[in-house]
Structures are given as structure tokens and as C-alpha cells.
Amino acid sequence: AKKEGKNKIVFFDREKYETVVQTISIEEQLEKAIKKDEFILYFQPILSVKNNSIKAFEVLIRWKTEDGQIVLPEKFIQVAESTGQIKEIDKIVVLKVLKLIKKIENKKIKFPSKKGRFKNVSRVKFSVNITPRFIKEFVSFLTGLTEEDRKILSKNVVIELTERESFEVYTEKESINRLKKMGFKIAIDDFGTGYSSLSYISELKINYLKIDKIFINKMLSDRRVHRLVQSIINIARTFGIKTVAEGVETKRQLEELKKLGCDKYQGYYFSPPVSQEEFEKYIG
Ligand code: C2E
Ligand code: CA
Ligand code: CA
Numbered sequence: 001a002k003k004e005g006k007n008k009i010v011f012f013d014r015e016k017y018e019t020v021v022q023t024i025s026i027e028e029q030l031e032k033a034i035k036k037d038e039f040i041l042y043f044q045p046i047l048s049v050k051n052n053s054i055k056a057f058e059v060l061i062r063w064k065t066e067d068g069q070i071v072l073p074e075k076f077i078q079v080a081e082s083t084g085q086i087k088e089i090d091k092i093v094v095l096k097v098l099k100l101i102k103k104i105e106n107k108k109i110k111f112p113s114k115k116g117r118f119k120n121v122s123r124v125k126f127s128v129n130i131t132p133r134f135i136k137e138f139v140s141f142l143t144g145l146t147e148e149d150r151k152i153l154s155k156n157v158v159i160e161l162t163e164r165e166s167f168e169v170y171t172e173k174e175s176i177n178r179l180k181k182m183g184f185k186i187a188i189d190d191f192g193t194g195y196s197s198l199s200y201i202s203e204l205k206i207n208y209l210k211i212d213k214i215f216i217n218k219m220l221s222d223r224r225v226h227r228l229v230q231s232i233i234n235i236a237r238t239f240g241i242k243t244v245a246e247g248v249e250t251k252r253q254l255e256e257l258k259k260l261g262c263d264k265y266q267g268y269y270f271s272p273p274v275s276q277e278e279f280e281k282y283i284g
Helices: 014-036 077-083 085-104 132-143 147-156 173-182 198-203 213-218 223-238 251-260 276-281
Strands: 002-004 008-010 039-048 054-064 109-112 118-121 125-130 157-161 185-191 208-211 242-245
Touching: 014 077, 014 085, 039 085, 039 276, 054 085, 077 085, 085 125, 085 132, 085 147, 125 132, 125 185, 132 147, 132 173, 147 157, 173 185, 198 223, 208 223, 213 223, 223 242, 223 251
Parallel strands: 054 125, 125 157, 157 185, 185 208, 208 242
Antiparallel strands: 002 008, 039 054, 109 118
């Protein structure tokens, strides 16, 4: 402890200090990464539970550092959100997706199935993650694009919104409605965790609810979690919202989700996220 002023004793908070130091250093490195274009995209298929056809690919960012290391989002997204750098990063992701959509236009995608055969993919969408806190800026970024590019995006992109810290999705109703007017589909990510709430689904015109992987993971071993998943699916259905289960790793989980009437799924059971390099091998 050290003295501060006359009668105040302040304890040096090592943990907090380290977090601050780490944040500053990640912030600087991110600044460089943005300038040097070190972000790359991975793609994970989202499939129909009913017939196992590929409906979409979720776009997941990775940071490829100078020395070739692949850094996962858990290491930098939160820092980027706190510094605001995520605004720039999310734009970069969307522009890369736009470029990819143009590249695969009129081409066929054949994605390998578990059995080594190939699945034809048609009319596929791309699901991108956008931090809700900066959704206003994101909307004006879209407004600044050419109408043609905006149309290409809105036709092909689902916007996933996660709340890690507060009720931003709820307070940004207007921006979400503008995105919907532009033609984008909206998903609420990590539903049931964090701050996502039931009021969203009655007041915002959401298209998808994504059921978080922690629930899918426990669904078969905990009856209460099983009932929770069932409730989420039933509530969603009441409002005409589709459900997407995340983190499906086993056949049993998939079969259970089918019984419960879940619409779509993604997870290691069918495929982990694959690099853009690999993804592009499947474009013919
Ligand atoms: P998320 O949106 O919930 O993405 C799903 C995460 O689950 C991904 O982690 C994915 O790789 C992982 N996953 C997929 N299948 C399985 C499975 O079967 N089992 C398990 N245990 N995990 C599975 P990832 O790629 O590390 O991304 C972490 C989070 O970072 C994402 O969570 C998302 O919230 C955020 N994120 C990723 N890319 C972006 C981005 O471009 N912008 C923003 N704002 N956030 C992003
Ligand atoms: Ca997501
Ligand atoms: Ca999620």
C-alpha cells in the first residue's frame, strides 16, 4: 500500500495494472495490424438441421501476425471493442466479404462433407459479426458505399449482433430497423448469455436467434438446460424467428436438436471454421 494525499490509502492493484498495460500494448499492435492488413477470414458452414444442406457460412476473423502466428478473436476483440478499433476491423471484414461475394458470383461452391463427398452449395449467405455498440457508425459506413455494393451486401449478408457488456442492441433499435430496411437479415448471437433479452425478440424484427454453445454443450447432460433450449426454440417459433444452434459437436446433439425443431446448426460435428484459402479451393 502507498499513501496518496493525506489520509487516503490506495492499494496498488497489480491485476488492474497488468490489464491496462496489456490493453495498451494490444492496442498498439492492432493499430499496426489494421495498417498492414493482417486480418484474415475463416468460414464455418451453417446447415439445415432438417436436410443437412449448407445454408450459410459464418465469417470469423483471425489475426495473422508478421511471424505467421494465427491469433484467435478471444485475444483481441474485447480490447478492440474497448478502444473502438473494432469499428475499423468490422468494416475491413465486411469489405473482404463483399470482395469474396463478387468473386464467387455465378460460380458453384462444392464443400466437402464429413464422408469426403462434396455438397453443392447454392444461394449461400454470409453471416458477419458486428459489435452493436458501433452500429450507428456501421450504418453510415454502409450508406457511404455505392448503392450497388450495398445491395450486394444486403442480399447476401446476415448481421450477427452480440452483447458482451450492456443493452446496446436494445438502445440501437433505430439503426437495426435501418439495416432491416436496407434488406439485411439480423441474428441475435449468444442468445441466453450476457445481456440478450426477451424484449428484443418482441420489439425488434429479428430473423435468427443463435443458441449459445454453452447450452448445446450441456443440453444432453443437464435436464434443465435441455428444457431451456426447448423453451428458446419454442419462444422463437412463436415470434416467427428461426433458431441456429452453435457448437454442435456430436451426432446425438444434432438428433436432439432435430427433435426440438431447431432450424439450423453449426459446429465441429460438420466442420470447424476453414481459412479463406481453403474455402476458395471449393469454388469452381
Ligand atoms: P461467436 O460469434 O459466438 O462464434 C462462434 C465461435 O465458436 C467461434 O469462435 C467458432 O470458431 C467457435 N466454434 C464453432 N464451432 C464450434 C464447436 O463445435 N465447438 C466449440 N467449442 N466452438 C466452436 P472464434 O472464431 O474464436 O470467435 C470468437 C468470437 O469472436 C465470436 O464468437 C464472435 O463473437 C467474435 N468475432 C469473431 N469474428 C468477429 C468479427 O469479425 N467482428 C466482431 N465484432 N466479432 C467477431
Ligand atoms: Ca457469431
Ligand atoms: Ca455465439
